[in-house]
Structure formats: structure tokens, C-alpha cells
Amino acid sequence: MGKYFGTDGFRGEANIQLTVDHAFKVGRYVGWYYGREHKAKIVIGKDTRRSSYMFEYALVAGLTASGADAYLLHVTTTPSVSYAVRTEDFDCGIMISASHNPFYDNGIKLLNGNGQKIEAEVEARIEAYLDGKIEDLPYATREDIGRTVDFASGRNRYIGYLISIPCRDFKNIKVGLDCSNGSSSAIAKSVFDALRAKTYVINNEPDGTNINRGCGSTHIEVLQKYVVENGLDVGFAYDGDADRCIAVDHKGNIIDGDKILYVCGKFLKSQGKLNGNTVVTTVMSNMGLYKAFESEDINYEQTAVGDKYVAENMLENNYSIGGEQSGHIIFSRYAATGDGILTSLMIMEACVEQKATLCDLAKEMKVYPQILRNVRVADKKTARENPKVVEAVEAAARALSTEGRILVRESGTEPLIRVMVEAGTEEICAEHVNNVVRVMEEEGLVVE
Template sequence: MGKYFGTDGFRGEANKVLTVEHAFKVGRFLGWYYGKDHKAKVVIGKDTRRSSYMFEYALVAGLTASGADVYLLHVTTTPSVSYVARTEDFDCGIMISASHNPFYDNGIKVINGMGHKLEAEVEAQIEAYIDGELEELPLAEKEKIGRTVDHAAGRNRYIGHLISLATRSFKDKRVGLDCSNGSASAIAKSVYDALGAKTYVINNEPDGTNINTNCGSTHIEVLQQFVKEKKLDIAFAYDGDADRCIAVDENGNVVDGDLILYVCGKYLKEQGRLNGDTIVTTIMSNLGLYKACDKAGIRYEKTAVGDKYVYENMLQNNYSLGGEQSGHIIFSKYATTGDGILTSLLLMEVVMEKKQSLGKLVEEVKIYPQLLKNVRVADKKEARENPAVVKAVEEVAETLGDDGRILVRESGTEPVIRVMVEAATDELCKECVDKVIDVMAEEGLVLS
């Protein structure tokens, strides 16, 4: 983690944490960095936040001042920027978004020419330039100054790519889409309409301030109610930049990332398309997923929290499917990042090919109750390694046995220890979590 760039780019409240000066300097550096031996080409997309236009123009000013040509996709999804960057010979792509955060936050996510998140060493150089630790970069002059190009055609090619992945028509399927008043508003409905679905869309009227507000994958209860009201066959909710997808089955039940991994993993295994018969998860995936995978003969890897780490594991081991409980699902055959709309299409493929409802397909998985509490501490390492705390954690683990688990980990960004327990009942979860936190308090480790 750098000073400005976290696991998902440079993110913070617009004009407070992240300013136009920052964006201008990011553009200046990237235009210079990629333009050392040729004229750099950079593609930019943005979500629907009011501040996205401001940051777009600042990035463009910096890039063109350094000599780069900039291609604008306008409002689009993060995965579409990744797709265009890697398939159309761009030096890098930039997505302006703060994903599932409130509208007043924004972010700059840089994607390299292979469609992957930018290398940490390059992010470190950008940070050094922002802080004035590098020499001032040369400005392009005369005909070397960059230009801006409307590239809505790139977004349209991405839409065509998504449509081409469907194995059959969705004719007569009643499909609900919650576009979170974000990036998916520009893409999702046209894809499902083209595939013949009876598409019912909510939260697809962005106004610059309503992105993620009581809608989308972080407020799934809205879509659950919509499914029941409209008697839909299936529905999907995306987040602000549409790199996540959470589904809702025909009964209005939530199908999160863990359940999507199971349904798609089992189907791909049956098809002989699940490399190594393995899915990649994070340590936060539910115990119920692992038990169901054991029964289905599916192996699994566990990484640190973050789709970045999931993809690194997939790339290293040539795995085809991985993701997070939050709905970041990566299908490495088709994408290098989580892609919410792609995920929903491939989940539809399973439903159509198996001729079963989504509710039926997830029946085999028993999701365990889960409780996570955050504890503010003075010293994360001391709190986690305290002998009394370690003993309490071991006692809880012994109590739970094979029918539960405890996970105690440090937050990567806050002075917080996260205590998570999965167990047979909500009551047992609370009892076990509180036991560990009480010991932390008794040892004087907890901040009031």
C-alpha cells in the first residue's frame, strides 16, 4: 500500500483527499512514462459521479501536456476499460470511479496495457512525482502535444463482445437489473435486450449524486423486493463501476459471490473447463462454500482479501475462476478483472444450459451464519499476538471444530483488528466473537 494508491487505485473524497491537481499530475506522469520512445495512447472511462468530469478533464490536460493521445470512452464500466486497453493496443487505461463508495468519493484506477492493475513500482513513481520528489517532467511542444479522441466506439465493441459470449437466447426470461445509478446504466440493459430477455431495470437514471444510494449490490434488499413484485425469474445487481455482481433468485433470495463461484465452478467442472478443478477464493469466503466444494470434488485456494490477490493467484497457477463474496468474480478466459455484467451473463448460461432455476442450483450449499466485528486497537500486531488473545482464539477454534471457524486479522488501512466467526447459529457466532474481544479489552488492548 502506497501513500496515495491502495489496493484499488487512488481513492478518496473529491477535492479533499483526491484533487484535480493530483489528477493532473497522474496524467502528466503517465503521458511521459509511456511516451519515452513513442507517442503514448491512453484510454479513459468514467462512472456517473458528478466529480468524474472534473477528474477526466484534469487527467486529459496532464496527459496531452506530456504528449499522449487520449481516447475517451465516456461513462462506462471498469472492465470495459480493461478490455479496450488490452485488445486495442493502448499503453494504459484509466478508470475514474470509487466503485461502491458514496458519490462524493472518487478514484483513479490505472490499468496497464495487458488489462491488469498497474504495477506497484510505477504507482510508487507517480506518488514520488506528486510529492515533488522527481525532477519536473518536460512538456510536449508544437506537434508533439497530445490530442483527445472520442472513442465511444470502443465501448460499443465491448458491448458486442459481451453479447457474443451468450450461448443461447434469453427469450421469455424475466430478468431484473439494478444498475446502481452507475456505469452499468450505459451498458447492461442494451446487452440483455439484444439477447431477447424481458428486461426490467431499476436505478438506471444517474444524476451525478445518486450512484450507490440505496441501490445496487451494496443494497440488495431493493432488488429482492423488486423480484417479488414483478415475479422475475432472476435478477442481478451491480455496483457503481460494475465490476461486481450479486444475484437474486426467483424466490427473492440473495446469491452472493460465494454462491456464484459454486454454481459456475461446478458447471465449468462438469464441462471440463475448470482448470485444475480449482476455484480461487479469499479467506473471507464462507465455510459453507468449502464444504459444498468438497462434496462436488472442487479444490480451492485461499488468498488475502482483495480481487487483486485473487487474480495474482489465478495468473500464477492458470486457474479459470476466482472471486470474492462481495461479487468480484473473475473468469480468466474472458477478462483480467472482475466484471459484473459478464458474471451475470455466464451465470445465465448455467441457468439456461442446466434448465434449472438459480434457486435450485444453489440448494446444495448451506451458508453458515457469519459475524464480523471490528475492534479499534493501539497496536494491531501486539493485539493479534498477545498470548491471552491467542489462547482465546485457540479455545474458540477448538469449540467450533469442523462446524465453524474463527478468523482474526489486521485491517490493511485502519488501526483495527477484525474478528470473524462462522458457526452453526447466530448466537454461537456472537458468543465466540465476544469472547475474543472481551479478552482484548481485559488485556488493555482496545481503544475506547
């Protein structure tokens, strides 16, 4: 990770860690970088945060000042920006969003011409420019100054694309959608309505400050209750920029990213569409997923945490599906990045084609108890490499042996150390998690 760019772009509290000046300079550099040999075309989307408009205008000012043309999708999802980039001949895409973070945070996510997260080398160049290590860039003048283009039609084309993907419609299926008061509020219902589902929607009235607040994929209990109380067949919850999806079956059971990988991976194999007979996961996936894959004779690979690394592995090996427990799922036949709405469509197709409920399709995967604690620290690297913390982690790993595992890692987007233990019982998980956190506290590494 760089100084500013983490695993999911440049993210922080608006006008504290991520300022308007940062956004302007990112626009300046991106407009210049992609416009060295031709007039650059950059497409921009944003989520529903109040600060997203501020950052949009700052980015546009920087881009056009460097001579690039900026195409505005307005409020839309991250995957729609990815789709626009790779199908509409744009040089680069920019999404303004902090995903599942609170409304006062925001972020700038850059996508390359293939619709994937931009190369680390380009991020490093932008960081050097932000720190004044690259001499100032020339301003465009006269007819070379860039222009701004309303590109709402690009979002409509993306909606049409999603509608075209399922082989069957969802007539009379009662579907609940939790739009997290975020980007999917402008898209998801239209897609399911067009596919003839009976669509029930909650948290789709964004006001600039209610994105992710007590709703969406990070507060799945809201959708669980809604699905059960209204007798719905299935429910899908998205995060702020709709690049992830967590599902709920008709009984209110949570179907997280691991179970989605199992359901969809098994379905793709039955259809002869699981390239390499392999599903790509991250190191955070549950042990139960791997045992379920082994019983179905499906291979799997593990990457570092981050859908960026999943996407890289899939691209390199031409795999069909991969993702994270958090609900970032990539279907390479249809998209270059995680897409929450697409994921819900693929789950629906698996259910409709097999004439089964999501509950039935997911029940064969038995989940190992897992406890994850997010520990706020002053410095992630110092906390992670503290000798006594390392010793405590190694002791837990020895005790768990082959009957569990411990994973301690730095968050890519927040000042957190994530301590995760998986074992046969919750009591064993809690014991080892608490031991490691206690050592962090004793070493003075934890902040309130």
C-alpha cells in the same frame, strides 16, 4: 499497500484525500512513463459521480501535457476499460471510480497493457512523484503535445463483445437488473435486451449524487423485494463501476460471490472447462463453499482479500474462475478483471444450459453463519497490532478450533478494521466478534 494506492487504486473523498492536483500529477507521470519510447495511448473511463468529470479533465490535462493521447470512453464500467486496453493496443487504462463507496468519494484505478491492475512498482513510482521525490517531468511542446479523442465506440464494441459470449439467448426469461445508478446504467439493459430477455431495470437514473445510495450490490434487499413482487426469474445487482455482481433467485434468496463461484465452478467442470479442476477464492470465503467444493471433488486455493490477488493467482496457474464473496468474479477465458455484467451472463448460461433455476443450482451449498463488523479506527496498523487485540483474536481462534474461524484484517480502501467470525451458530459468531471489538474500544482505538 502504498501511501496513496490501496488494493483498489487511489481512493478517498473528492478534493479532500484525492484532489484535482493529485489527478493532474497522476496523468503527468503516467503520460511520461508510457511515452518514453513512443507516443503513449491511454484510455479513460469514469462512473457517474459528480466529481468524475472533474478528475477526468485533470487526468487528461496531465496526460496531454506529458505528450500522451487520451481516449475517452465517457461513463462506462471498469471491465470495459480493461477490455479496451487489452484489445485496442493501449499502453494503459484509467478508471475513475470509488466502486461501492458513497458519491462524495472517488478513485483512480490504473490498469496495465494486459487490462489488469497495474504493477505495484509503477504505483510506487507515481507515489514518489506525488511526494516530490522525483524531479519534475518535462512538458511536451508543439506537435508533441497530446490530444484528446472521443472513444465512445470502444464502449459499444465492449457491449457487442458481451452479447457474443452466451451460447444461447435468454428468450422470455424475466430478469431484474439493479444498476446502482452507476456505470452499468449505460450498458446492462442493452446487453440483456439483445439476448432477448424480458428486462426489468431499477436504479438506472444517475444524477451524480445517487450512485450506490440505497441500491445496488451493497443494498441487495432492494432487488430482493423487486424480484419477488414482480414475479421475476432472477435478478442481478451491480456496484458503482459494475466490476461486481450479487444475484437474487426467484424466491428472493441472495446468491453472493461464494454461491456464484459454486454454481459457475460446478458448471464449468461439467463442461470440461474448469482448468486445473480448481477455483480461486480469498480467505473471506465461507467455510460452506469449501465443503461444497469437496463434495463435488473440486479443488480450491485461497488468496489474500482483493481481486488483484485472485487475478494474479489465476494468471500464474491458468485457472478458469476465481473471485470474492463480495461479488468480484473473474472468468479468465473472457476477461482480465472482475466483471459484474459478464458474471450475470455466465450465471444465466449455467441456468439455461442445465434447464434449472438459480435457486436449484445454488441450494446444495450450505452457508455457515458469519458475522462481519467494520470498526472505524484512527490508525489501522496500530489497531491491528495492539497486543491486547492480538491476544483477544488468538483466544477466539483457540475457542473456535476446527468448528469455525476468526479473521481480522485492515480494509484496503477505508479506515476500517474488519472483524469476521464464522461458526456453527450466529450466537457464537456474535460472542467472539463483540469480544474483539470491546477490546478495541477499551484500548481507545475506535473512533466514531
